[in-house]
Amino acid sequence: MKIIFNRQEKEVAEGISINELVQQLDFNPVTVAVELNGQLLLHEEYSRKLQPGDKVELVLNMGGGA
Amino acid sequence: MVLTNEEIERYSRQIILKNIGGRGQERLKQGKVLIVGAGGLGSPVAYYLAAAGVGTLGIIDSDNVDLSNLQRQILHTTGRLGQPKAESARETLLALNPALTINTYRLRLGKENILDIIRDYDVIVDGVDNFPTRYLLNDACVMTGKTLVEGGVLQWDGLVMTIKPGQGPCYRCIFPEPPPPGAVPSCQEAGVVGPVPGVIGCIQATEVLKILLATGETLTGRLLIYNALEMRFREVEAGRNPGCPVCGDNPSIRELEEYAFVCETQCGR
Numbered sequence: 434m435k436i437i438f439n440r441q442e443k444e445v446a447e448g449i450s451i452n453e454l455v456q457q458l459d460f461n462p463v464t465v466a467v468e469l470n471g472q473l474l475l476h477e478e479y480s481r482k483l484q485p486g487d488k489v490e491l492v493l494n495m496g497g498g499a
Numbered sequence: 500m501v502l503t504n505e506e507i508e509r510y511s512r513q514i515i516l517k518n519i520g521g522r523g524q525e526r527l528k529q530g531k532v533l534i535v536g537a538g539g540l541g542s543p544v545a546y547y548l549a550a551a552g553v554g555t556l557g558i559i560d561s562d563n564v565d566l567s568n569l570q571r572q573i574l575h576t577t578g579r580l581g582q583p584k585a586e587s588a589r590e591t592l593l594a595l596n597p598a599l600t601i602n603t604y605r606l607r608l609g610k611e612n613i614l615d616i617i618r619d620y621d622v623i624v625d626g627v628d629n630f631p632t633r634y635l636l637n638d639a640c641v642m643t644g645k646t647l648v649e650g651g652v653l654q655w656d657g658l659v660m661t662i663k664p665g666q667g668p669c670y671r672c673i674f675p676e677p678p679p680p681g682a683v684p685s686c687q688e689a690g691v692v693g694p695v696p697g698v699i700g701c702i703q704a705t706e707v708l709k710i711l712l713a714t715g716e717t718l719t720g721r722l723l724i725y726n727a728l729e730m731r732f733r734e735v736e737a738g739r740n741p742g743c744p745v746c747g748d749n750p751s752i753r754e755l756e757e758y759a760f761v762c763e764t765q766c767g768r
């Protein structure tokens with residue numbers, strides 16, 4: 434199925450969860466916040482399964498530098 | 500607190516604004532702002548707040564000026580290499596605006612000293628370069644109800660939000676735990692483009708001015724995310740997380756804890 438990841442179409446497996454997507458993209462789920470369709474998800478919600486057409490963006494924890 | 504003629508002239512371009520005026524300028528003069536870190540973020544924050552006439556600025560930094568800092572940390576100069584950053588910052592700020600009170604702290608914040616230091620300030624600005632201090636600051640500000648203006652940068656990206664405890668999310672509502680060592684690179688490891696902390700720091704300074712002036716709307720309940728490579732700003736709404744470990748309904752963190760400084764590179768030193 435197709436989702437919109439960082440404003441671009443992306444083909445992902447049917448029924449993939451947020452957690453699985455984040456890991457597939459090589460991010461550690463503890464280090465990112467996830468925006469789904471304009472709303473920031475709680476970390477508890479990362480097991481949620483994505484639907485076709487969902488818009489996903491990652492927010493990185495940028496606390497390590499200045 | 501009455502303004503002098505010199506002050507009225509110096510700040511005339513902002514006093515002319517109807518939501519600042521003489522009264523607003525007096526509020527800024529009475530304002531006390533603590534800037535944690537005199538680096539890439541702390542530099543523009545301190546410089547603009549000093550220029551705007553915020554009467555008392557506290558600057559915390561335990562480091563000395565290093566050649567690799569000067570690409571972005573505009574408070575410091577080539578002539579001050581090796582000098583304590585807090586003192587270098589003080590010199591620059593007083594040269595700009597000699598009437599200000601600049602308190603310097605050459606120390607590393609820890610759970611044993613943070614509450615004593617933040618107590619004296621109205622607003623705290625986060626310009627730190629490591630996760631342990633960032634989470635310590637968040638927890639201390641939540642526990643004492645202090646407004647914290649958060650900023651973070653890495654490479655071409657930046658993030659900024661204003662945390663008003665009780666009125667919106669804290670840093671842990673968004674990122675509950677610091678990343679494990681090595682999971683997120685520091686600017687020392689991954690680099691940062693100088694103007695990126697410049698942009699984020701200027702936004703932090705603007706937030707501080709509005710808070711002191713009690714005007715406008717702050718970045719509370721929304722994160723502003725900046726990508727300089729695509730030159731895009733986007734905003735994400737975020738509410739307080741009832742399950743947040745520090746500001747949630749049943750917080751698991753009730754006392755300050757200390758995150759270990761796991762290694763030199765992780766802390767961006």
Ligand SMILES: [Zn+2]
Pocket residue numbers: 668669670671672673739740743744745746747
């Ligand atoms: Zn919280």
